[in-house]
Amino acid sequence: MAELDKDTLMAELKEMIVEECDTEVEADEIANDIRLVGEGLELDSLDALQISLAIKDKYGVRIEGGPDSREAMANVSSLADFIIKAKQAS
């Protein structure tokens, strides 16, 4: 896979979140730094699991449980950073 551009990746992730979690907001309304789970986008743990499985399907990156995953799932920007870092390491 070609090197991931963070802006492109974040746009893809926003589309993915809207589709997978059936959110009322549109992809372009999701700020890069808005909290995904809890306050912010108001997603829950089921949504987080749904997103992590979609990311594994599309990018081949596993988001395991633990502090790293919580940090990765904080917002779209951190999620993109996590995927880029994982792809670079593989």
Place this chain on the structure above:
Amino acid sequence: MDRKAIPIIAASGIEYPANEEPDFKAQIKQVFGKQIRRIGPFIQMALIGAADSVRAAPLPEATNVYFTSGSGDMDVTIDVLHRTVRDRQIPKPLSFVNTVSNAACFYLTKYFSIGGSTSFVSTREFALESAFFQAMTDMSVLDVETALVGSVDILTTPDTTHRTRVGSAPAEELAQGSHWFRLARSDTSATPIGYLVDTSIFKDAGSLIDHLKPLLSANCFITFGNRADSSNSQKMINELGAQEYQAQKQPAGHYGTNCGQIFRDYLHREDTSASQLLYVQQNEQGHLSAVLLAKD
């Protein structure tokens, strides 16, 4: 009216033939004033279909829900099976949780503020009949005062696979529908639109006739499900002295719980007062189910 008959306070629902593609998301927004996330057509139809019955009169919190389906939420079940069996992947959680058909009851209780018990009740060929039977039993034996009895069956693609799954002949029209009935033993806030008099399952036509004959009035209509054997049907018409029911609005097509459309048709029309409606269906084993409704 027979003292055991249970008043039906309201009946509501939706039904669509296979050539219509309703926008359930838009309907949900219209009914609830907002979107409800993470639900597919099966749960959307349950909520939309039940709304008018729930809102017909103030609904006691302690209402029980008896929900049924001929085929269940096949949409998400197929999705999960494709992912787990065909693709050998872990199922996605939002699909997986909705494979349990009772998931619809979670949303019904949440969005209609219902605090009673919820049950998903079914037998494949007598789905709505089973839900009525369970509700009637609980209301007679367990002092349940109010109940919401409903059904949903959805269309899935492709048509050919769907037909095989639901046991529909190639030329038969397909449809999907959601039908809801509000039963209340002692609710005086609304005038009953009819009564659930009896619902039972019989091993043959003879035992059905023996059981029902004493319950029937002189003005009784009878109608049959799509699997009812024609010789049995004629025997019942003759021996029960009932006249065949001509629905003003027939079911739009085949689906497991389309008898709900017949019940709603009967309960809502104005020219069937002081009458009864007997609906009889047959399963693959030749057993017969009967639902007897009545109107003042």
